[in-house]
Structure formats: structure tokens, C-alpha cells
Amino acid sequence: MKTMKFLSTAIFASALIFSCSSDDDSTPEPVLEEEVITTMTITLTADGQADVILQTQDLDGDGPDLPVVTVSGDLSENTMYSGSIVLLNETEDPAENITEEIEEEALEHQFFYTIGNGLNAETDYNDADSDGNPIGLDFVLSTNSVSSGSITFTLRHEPTKPNMGIEDAGGETDIEATFDIAIQ
């Protein structure tokens, strides 16, 4: 049994050595997520009209907090608004502009706009990638008569391009936000 005693001592001793040597106090560095999109701001401008800003902001990404959705005001009837979309990662300081990445990889991205029932408005793309297909960061929103309803913006990664619309675009959803707006 001497050997047994020796070996058991050896095992526990080596376990102790492991535990002593590795107990350094350096703490790991935090990971600041680089690809996360926290904020989408859509600015609608038209001559002689106040800008309308639609924004969704989800600062904790896939954490439990809900995205905060704001609409700055109503749209005017029978007006042509030019729209532009800005995407930010606000977990970084200063915030990282993701819009530039989307522009660089325009062939692999496309925004889609879905006008909900009741809202009398139409959208049209106002930009194109190197193949001549729309990206959707710039667009035109034309309002018709007074009404209210929702508008949904969807950003798809690696969609089929060209496509007939979101129905046959495929790809994965990178952003999806719905805003309730009114046309006065």
C-alpha cells in the first residue's frame, strides 16, 4: 500500500500545483460586438415639409430589452418624400456606421418596403448596386390621400438578386422594423 499512498499524494499534490499556478488574476476582456446593428434611422424629406424621422433602437441587441420605436410626426398627403436609411452600431463608442458596410457589400444586401393595409402610399428604389439592382438605402416614398397604417422595412442578407420583391428574395433577415404612421 506504500505505492498507493505515494501515488495518491502525488495526484493530490499535482492537482494543488495546477490550482496554484493557474490562479492568476487577469480578467478577460469584454467583447464588443462588431456586426450588431442597434439603430436604424430613416429620414424622410420633402420640399417645404418638416422632416419625418422613423427610428428603431435596440441597444442590448438580442438581450431582453425591446427595441424602442419612434416616429417623429405625420406625413403630408400627396407628397413625394425622398428617404434615406442610416444603420448604426451604438454599442461601440463612437458609434460605428454600418451603412457603409452595406454599401460596400451592396450586391449581397437589399432593403424591402412593405406598405400595410390602409396606408395610401407607394415606394420606389432610388439607388442601385454595380449590377444595376436596387440596394434600398435611398428610396422615394409617395403619399396619396389621408390614411394611416404601417410600413415595414426589411433588410435581407444574401437575397436572390434580381428579384420580384420580398416574396421571392430569400436570404436572411438582418433587420426588420415596422412603424405605424399617418398621412394627414
Next chain:
Amino acid sequence: MRHYALLVLLFSSITTLSQNCDNTLTGKVTDIHDGQLLIGVTLTIANTEQSVQTGLDGIFTFSNLCNDTYYIQVSHPYCLTKGFKVRVYKNTNKSFKLEHHIEELNQITIEGKAYSNKSKTVLESSINKEELERFSTGTLGNALNSLSGVSSLNTGNGVVKPIINGLHSSRIVIMNNGVRMEDQRWGVEHAPNIDINSAGNLTLIKGAAALQYSGDATGGIIIVEAPKMAVKDTVFGKTSISGISNGRGISINSRITKSNLNGWYTSVQGSLKRTGDTESPNYLLSNTGVFEQNASIKFGFNRFDYGIETYYSVFKNQLGILRASHLHGAQDQVRGISSPIPLIINDFSYNIDAPRLGVTHHLGRVLGYKELGRRGKLSFQYDYQKNNRLEYDIRRGDDRNKASTDLELITHTVQSNFESNRSNTLQIKTGIIGRYQKNYPNPGTGIRRIIPDYTKYDLGAYAMFDTNISESLIMEIGGRFDYTHMNVYKFYRTSFWESRNYDTLLPEIVVEEVGNQILTQPKLNFYNSSATLGATYSFKDNYKLFFNYSLASRAPNPSELFSEGLHHSSARVELGDLRFNSEVGHKFAITLQNKNENFSFSIQPYINTINDFIVIEPVDVQETIRGNFQVWEYRQTNAQLIGVDVDASYPINEKLKLNHQFSLVKGYDRYRDEPLINMPPANFKNEIVYKNSEYNNLRISLQSAYVFRQNEFPNNNFEVYIPQTETNEIVDFSTPPNAYHLLNFNSSIDFKTSNKTALTVGLEISNLLNTSYRNYLSRLRLYADDLGRNFLLTFKLNY
């Protein structure tokens, strides 16, 4: 038996006084079963260096012996070593009989008895070398699947994760050449990192009865052993090349072994497998290629009373995950699930693109053992493992080619085991083990760590006793205690930390606040006890009745404790709880076995009750800027699994044999009173085998596998609003697919190419009828059909 032989040898040999010392001892050595002469048997006279071998005629001769009593050890690579007492008077003739059956069982002689009796009161299932070779192009999971009671959780054809009696992942312990596999096995898409070709034998123990390996195997233990080494002068090897039609791939495997009579041996093995996109009967499964490279080396020396064994293996694989299965929020899932064909089908390619996995696993061990005479056998082992797991997602910008998960897990283990043979009726096995483990998740991925930084210490000790109460009754009892300490650094999202109320419950573990994250340092301790109690009763010649109760305790794994966020590969938010305690399983298993030449069967009913069982289940749908994701939360409950495995085989005549298998398991959450998720559906396997040893070992088999539909499942479906269509849709994750029936054909034939070489040609056709089916236990079943017909042509050269 080996030990008894050595005991006799080491302790009763007394140096003899020389008298008339020119006698000879001659004789032959035969097989106890069929009387066949054994060639190459080594006979050693105890306490002398005198050693001879039997020649081609099976005869040995010792000369210059005195008129005295000698103790002779008789050993043969494929037999159990035995000791004999021989009285020499003048020229003496004496013959010996050895039991020549280890070759059939293919157990490792070097390990002796320690590994041949894993548990005495649970029926073990095993897969020997010959059967394993039929799976050489597959995975460990494929081979285990051929045993009753085992199914697998699949992610395509590359990730095959064994399920034993309904349980998987951390509830299954895999011993690879005496080393407990430590890899990232918590996830559904994490298969065992073992090359099937490095194995010489697989043993399965359903349950935790083999406490010498672990106390936390609530599901079971899989024991993988390298081929045995012979103690004789020989060099042999084999090389096999297979062509795989489905995936248009090739697999090459080679092994060469050199061993010497003085006990030294070396065995080197390597394998390579490359396949491209696989096909279902109706379409290509894009991005399902596999590239696998493995190597292993084993060397050491094997003496009858001591030995050293060194083993090192490297497993490296890269595999693509079905492109169409990579989807984001609930809206994407609705599209993916409702589409009759995968959303993305590209042209055939060998490229492995994102989403993909890359795993490298290094494993090394040094084992030394020594016979301590009557006291028993002592062994000491050190092992080292390094597991690196990379997961690549579809990413954007600069991160495009960067892994989204990069984990490095390093494990050092030391252990000492002791087996006592002090008495003929009582056998004692005991040991202690210490383990240090460190997980390093690389922060350079730019994605929050899915598994945190941690260091873990384990200390364990066990003792097992088995005793022959009578000729027909064996009793076994054992206990084990394990202590686990974890020192963790974990970043929580502040919003999650507060939503869980951890800020008021656990303020003491907060280290610092960084941006919207909180760094915490949890220190966790787990004290786990496990035990086993069993009996085996033999009656009426061929019948055996096994009874076993085992108590297993498992500490929660890092995923169950620390998950907190979106798991990209499953497109859901997963939340753990760092306050979990160990789950404790009680398994009762009874087995009735009849081993008979005319009809053999075994019936194995069991009931496994697990307290504080950790399950993950959907609780909510979370709205994010990326759309809606289902939230799955880990929870502790009481679970119960009840099932039965039946095996039967019936030889119609000398050449034809029927094999049957049936497995049924039902799992319930006793707290919620609902079925557990991912329980294998009942299944039947029936096989007819034709084998003609007179005609080049021709073997032809046809197997029918019928898998029922799983009718008991928790309904985890949820409804989601799709703004683009302004409709509400059900996301159907739960509904199991229909029952299916597959036919598999297998054939092989041997050709003697020269005196020392033999060629085996094998043809296998799986899914013979090219049936379209979806497997409930496959994660990809939501998006695509399973594999279609596959032709596998193998040439194997033994030399």
C-alpha cells in the same frame, strides 16, 4: 485469470536447489475449446529467464531442468495467460490448454482484466473490429447506431451524436483509450471527436454502472479501445480505400503495427476523408461536404507483470452545415419550414463554406501498470487533451472570414487505479482521479462568448467490489465521490442581469461594469455522489439474469449554467441559470439474456428517474431589431425515462442468420406532465445475413429499418406576426415527421492475394430504394429531406 496466474507465479516460486539438472520438459499447447494446436505460445519459467516458444507443430521443449516443481507461465497473444505448476521428474512430457477466445472478443490483452469487465451486472453491448470496419467511412455515431437502444441526434451526415436510452450530450461519457473525452459536447451539433478508424473495439454500457470511468453518466458510457497488441515478433497492417457515391467522396484509412516478443510494440494509423455536397432523393443538400484528417500512434511495451503504453491521436475535421438551415428570426423560419424544398440549392461543390464547423482534438496519454503480486495490480495514468472548436457563420464586412465561435478547451488528468485479487471470490477495484480544465473563448471573434472563460478542478475517488456468492450468482457494489470546483469569468448583458434580478441576488460576484455588460466571477462547487448495486444470476446453462441499480450525479455543464443570448446555429435565444444544482439519476435495469446456438435473445427493460433534470424549453418570443426570436430557457424538473431494448438472433442454418432489434423509450417531464423533447421514436431493425466461410468469406446482408413516427412530443410551436404579409403564422418546430422504412444492403468477399496478404472487397448500398424521409432526431429535418441512396465500394488490403 491472468492475475491468478501471476499470483501463483510470483509468490509460490521458491528457488530450487540444484540436483540432477539435465532433464527436459516437452509438450504441446492446445486450445481448450477445439483442441487446435497453438503456435507461437510463449512459456516462461518463473524466476528464471528461461523462455521458449511452441513451433509450427505446437510443441515446446525446455532443457536442463532439475527434478523439481516448476511454475510456468503460458501466454499467447490471443489467449488468457495462465500459470501452471509442473512437477519434473526425469524427462517429462506435459501439455497445456489455453482458452483461445480473446481474438473473437477483440479485447486488449495489455489491459488485462481491468477493461474486460467494465461492469459485471449490466449487459454490455460491443462492436468488434470486423463490424467496426464496415463503418470506416462513417462516424462513431453511425457505428453505435447499430446497437439496440442507441439512436443519434444528427446535423447532416457529419454530426452524429449518440443518444443512449433517450439521453445524450453531457449525459454520455465517452472513454477514448482510457481517456475521458473532454470536448464541447453540450451542444446538439457537437459530435464526438473520435475517428472511428482508430478504434479496435467499442463497448456500450447503458447507464452509470461502470463507476471506474465516471459517476455522471446518467445516459451511459461508450468505451473506445484501440486494437490490441500481440506479444510476438510481427509486422502487419491494413489499408482501405472507399469510394462514396453520395457526396462523391473518398475515404482512405491505413494502419501498420509492429510488435516484438520482448513486449515492445508500435502502431501507427491515419485516415483521410473528403466528400462534397450530399444528395437527398430529390435535390442536392448544398454545403454538406466533409473534410476529415486523423492520425494516431500507440507505442509501449507489454510485459506480463508491468508495462507502459503511450497513445497520441489528432482528430481534425471541417464540415459544412446545410446552407438552407441558416436562418435568422421567426419570419425566416416560417419560410424555411413551409418550403417543400430547401430555400437554397446550389450546384454540386466540394467547397465547405459558412455555416461550417472546424474541430481539432489532440489527445495523449501515458499509462503505466505494475502487478504487485498477491496485492493486485496498480496503474497510473496521465492524459492531456486540447480541443479547439471553430464555428463559422454567415457574416458581414471585415468579419466575413472570422469564426464566430472559437473555443479552446485544455484538460490535464492524472489518475491511479488499483485492482486487488487478494481473494478468489472478492475483487476490488479502486482509484483516484484529479483533473484540471481550462476553457478559453477567443474574444477576437467579435461575437460575445457563448461559453465563458473558466477553470475547473475535479477530484474523484471510487471503489467497486464484486463477489461470487455462488457459482451462479455474482454481486457487485460500488461507490464514487466527485468534487468539482469552477472558477468562471462571465460577461452578462446588464439588461439580462437586471431582468433576472441577479443584481439584488448575487451582487457579490460582480467584478466590474463595462459598457452595457457586467463582468462577474462566479465560483461554483458541486459535490456528487454516485453508486451502483447489482447482481447477475446464471441459470439453465444459457440463461443469465442481470439486475442493476445505479445512482448517477451530474454537475450542470457551462452551457446550462451560462448561456445568455442568441445561439446563431439554432436561431434562438438560449438562457441558462448559474444557480442550478447537480441532476441526480436513479436507473433500474433488468436484463434477461439467453445465449444459445439455436436462438439467442436479450430483453432489457429499464426505468430511469432523474431529479433536477435540466431541460431547455421555449418560454417566450423576443422582439429584436433583427425580427422575432423564440426564447428557450433551461429549467430543472423531474424526468422519467422508461423503455425496453430487445435483441434476438436466430440461425436458420449454418450460413443464414436472422437478426432482430427493437427499441422503445418514453420520456416524460413529471413536473409539467408532458413528454420530453427529442425522444427517439420506437424502431425495428430486421436483418438477414448470409455468410459462407467456404467461399471466400462471402457475406451478404439485407437490413430493414423501420422507424415509427414519434407521437409523444412537447408542443413548442409558436405564432408569429409576419408584417410583410400581415398574417399570423405558426412556426412549427415540434411536429415530428412521418414514419419511414429504409433498406440497406451490405456485402463483402475476401481474396487471398499472397501468403501474407488478403484483399477484402465490400459493397454497401444504404437507403437502397432511395426513399425520401425526414428523421425526427435530425436538426435539419425542418428544412430538408435526409440522405438518399448511397453506394459505398471498399477495397481493403490486409498485410
